[in-house]
Amino acid sequence: MNTITPLRIGILNGDDIGHEIVPASVAISRAAAELHGVAIDWHPLPIGRAALDTHGHTLPPETLETLKTLDGWILGPIGHRAYPKVPNAINPHPILRKSFNLFANVRPTRSYPDIGCLHDNVDLVIVRENNEGFQPDRNMLLGSGEFRPTDEVTLSVRVITRTGSRRVARAAFELARQRRKHLTYVHKDTVFKLGCGMFVEECKKLAPEYPDVLVDDVIVDTFAMRLVRDPQTFDVVVTTNMFGDILSDEAAGLVGGLGMAPGLCIGDGDVAMAQATHGSAPDIAGKGIANPYAMMESTRMMFDWLGHSRANPGAVRMAASMSRAITEALGDAQARTGDIRGKGNTVTMTEAVLRGLRP
Numbered sequence: 001m002n003t004i005t006p007l008r009i010g011i012l013n014g015d016d017i018g019h020e021i022v023p024a025s026v027a028i029s030r031a032a033a034e035l036h037g038v039a040i041d042w043h044p045l046p047i048g049r050a051a052l053d054t055h056g057h058t059l060p061p062e063t064l065e066t067l068k069t070l071d072g073w074i075l076g077p078i079g080h081r082a083y084p085k086v087p088n089a090i091n092p093h094p095i096l097r098k099s100f101n102l103f104a105n106v107r108p109t110r111s112y113p114d115i116g117c118l119h120d121n122v123d124l125v126i127v128r129e130n131n132e133g134f135q136p137d138r139n140m141l142l143g144s145g146e147f148r149p150t151d152e153v154t155l156s157v158r159v160i161t162r163t164g165s166r167r168v169a170r171a172a173f174e175l176a177r178q179r180r181k182h183l184t185y186v187h188k189d190t191v192f193k194l195g196c197g198m199f200v201e202e203c204k205k206l207a208p209e210y211p212d213v214l215v216d217d218v219i220v221d222t223f224a225m226r227l228v229r230d231p232q233t234f235d236v237v238v239t240t241n242m243f244g245d246i247l248s249d250e251a252a253g254l255v256g257g258l259g260m261a262p263g264l265c266i267g268d269g270d271v272a273m274a275q276a277t278h279g280s281a282p283d284i285a286g287k288g289i290a291n292p293y294a295m296m297e298s299t300r301m302m303f304d305w306l307g308h309s310r311a312n313p314g315a316v317r318m319a320a321s322m323s324r325a326i327t328e329a330l331g332d333a334q335a336r337t338g339d340i341r342g343k344g345n346t347v348t349m350t351e352a353v354l355r356g357l358r359p
Helices: 018-035 048-055 061-067 092-099 162-178 195-209 220-229 241-254 293-309 313-330 346-356
Strands: 007-012 040-044 072-075 104-110 123-129 146-150 153-156 182-187 214-219 236-239 264-266 272-274
Touching: 007 018, 007 061, 018 040, 018 072, 018 293, 018 313, 018 346, 061 092, 072 293, 104 162, 104 241, 104 293, 123 162, 123 241, 162 182, 162 195, 162 236, 182 195, 182 220, 182 241, 195 214, 214 220, 220 241, 236 241, 264 293, 272 293, 293 313, 313 346
Parallel strands: 007 040, 007 072, 072 272, 123 236, 182 214, 182 236
Antiparallel strands: 104 123, 104 264, 146 153, 264 272
8 A cells, every 4th residue: 555655844934924924824734734634744943033033043054954854845034134244144045045956936927806916817937047147145156246346346247057047947848838838938148148148048959858838038128018018928937037036026016916926946856945925024024914825825836846746646636725715715805915905914814715725
């Protein structure tokens, strides 16, 4: 008789509203897992400002070591900009991405009725390269990708590699094959002839391996315009780090804001990190009004990914059940939060999703 090993999942609340939306996501996951008979070993772990206060580090070594034993984890938003200027108050994001080679940041955008979307029928995914590019914390093994040789001059280094471009492109091709079989790669090789040029070359090299996928490309500024005008024409989009970061926020603006912007970090390995793309929103922390959708949907994406990668059909069914319940809750104006034209709060949204869970 075949047995399925329990999924080992970490819970990292993060900062500010993370202490509200991560527990909501965990409550829904627990209920869905029970409905579908999915065994999960949960592991709460310290991270962020609370961890600095209790463990002397925003990413305690014991947290990182435990993560290495897990299948995935739910990471709440990190408010690192407000951390004190002390050596152990670091931004955990780059360490987690690099330690687990989480090079692909999968960011879906979907419109729902009556929540203030600018367009109907939007359903696209931006796959953003996650570990190189212009961001100074991601393009050097040691040191920073930004430096100032004189008071008048600042230099920023952008790193693009064939390996990084190829592997994120392949992740996007695989996702496109699972969806509507349409991939768009976004770049600016008219100006960045070497950097974007290399990214484009690797996308083109992979295309023959996916003859069932329609492939096209769009210059980044043209894409920014088309994303506003006709987002329904896109399915899966792959691009470099900074372009993906900016464009996915623009896409979120089309469908209700960053509260509607989930994300999943994955790589070639066997772990996944559920991480909503919005910040920690300290201005509304503790008020009970934070929109939990992005965190809930990120968590759902993680269980769906783990279900497929671990040959755990219960986890796939669990994720599908969560999806139906989340969609149903978004249709209830009394339950959903005020940022998406609702009259409810974090708790009412969570309760509505829990009520909607069915086998």
